[in-house]
Amino acid sequence: MGNLIKSLLIVLLAGVPFICQRAIGAEVIDLPDRSFQQNGNLYQDDLKRVVTITRGRATVYRLLSKISEQTGLLFIYDSKIVENDKRVVVEPGEYPLEDAVRIITGNRDLRIKIEENYILLYLPNADKAEPEIKKRDEIPSANNQTQEGGHFAISGAIKDRLTDEPIEFATISVNDKPYGTVSNLNGEFIFTLPDSLLDSHIKISHLGYQSRLFKASLLAGQRATFYLDQRIIPLQEIVVRAIDPTKTIREMMAARVRNYNSDPLYITAFYREGIEYKNNISLSEAVLKIYKTGVIYGANSEQVKVLKMRRLASSPEKDTLVTKIKSSINSSLLLDLVKNLPDFLQPQAYLQYDFSHTDITVIDDRRVYVISFEQKEEITAPLYKGKLYIDAGNWALTQARFEVNPKYVAKATDDIIVKQSRKVEIIPERVEYLVSYKSNNGVYTLNHVRGDLNFRVRPKRKLFSSNLHIWFEMVNCKTESSNVTPIPREERISTRDIFSETSYSYDKEFWGNFNVILPEENLKDFIKKYVF
CATH class of the missing domain: 3.55.50.30 (Phage tail protein beta-alpha-beta fold)
Structure with a gap:
């Protein structure tokens, strides 16, 4: 299955005492209204x-x-x-x-x-219209001051105009600037920017939708609901255009050096990993500084420094598992598919996979070919199936959604579980990945990665089983290309270790002016109730 699936290792132990480390101190803040001036x-x-x-x-x-x-x-x-x-x-x-x-x-x-x-x-003082206690750890302040000057925040939800359903993982960015974030599973987001960008334009985009562009000053300090319109490609065009899927992938591979950064970059990223089992949640979050090498270099050449970090965990029940994720940061780096080619992008992939052109869609108003792939019928090893989204004009890979083939995912247990208690039986049920890239002045960089791993856990000699959900995600919030040098060795963390065990100092103003992915409703409730 390649390095990706084997890079993320789950450690499962049964009946081990669990010590919950909690930081001390909490703060209640009230976000002031930022009024507008009429024109x-x-x-x-x-x-x-x-x-x-x-x-x-x-x-x-x-x-x-x-x-x-x-x-x-x-x-x-x-x-x-x-x-x-x-x-x-x-x-x-x-x-x-x-x-x-x-x-x-x-x-x-x-x-x-x-x-x-x-x-x-x-509404004037809209934040006071519905009284709500907000911990600084939950939502960044819109008017925090830093050495770089003031900041403002834009927040809200992104929905489909036709269905009114939330749009998950939409990209929110500054037009032609290296800042960005993504919406969460509920379509919600908060985007914090320096005051120097008040006159800039904010872009909201998602695969298959018409992008929206508006001036930042219009919504500074406000919350709004943004509706995106689906962009439909005429059926006749899909039928008429005969696209060779393997040739399209070859074109994408040949254009890698042209489309993706060849020189090192600094990426400021927000990272979150979580474990949910029964009624227990364990959450680790961090702001990372990544020394990201060019497209021709592998993930082993990249370095990571922790800028901010926190851990939250609920008190487990007696029969709970102590579950730990190993190499999750390394897996996030490996999910940069154009740098670290998975088996379905290798030159000999046609021997294991069938490829087909299944759709045409758009992203950022550019036409995108959808290439579907699945392992050949005669192969029963746990390989992948999914979709690649390739720009029809410049051949850039803009997004990939794939999973371990559900037919054979149970066979991947030994590749995923590095250590397992004899008292439980654990079977993977679904292992899914999402990768997206964003373009800035014609050069693409990694935008967002997410992995979701779902297991069925059954204690031996017991009839009933429980669900275990493990996930991790990372979003590129800022990209810098000037004065980029390797991170000093003493400041780096090992990307292959258990990230939740990384030592850190708690900061009650954890978020500061960093961009984050807002937590979903169940995580919001958990964070609100958590005693820091």
């Missing part, structure tokens, strides 16, 4: 612009969409403030834009700001 007469004229409501009974979302069609302006708002599905009755007629919005939403306290092609709806 003079032009802003006032836009608000007085007359719009027509022809249908008086509809949902709030439908009526606001009609205003967008008339004005060419797109609405941005927090769905907790404006109820999309609420049905309202409005007297048909002509209204000033400002009045129409307040009548439709039923909220006279709404503030309205127009900038470029967007209408922002928000």
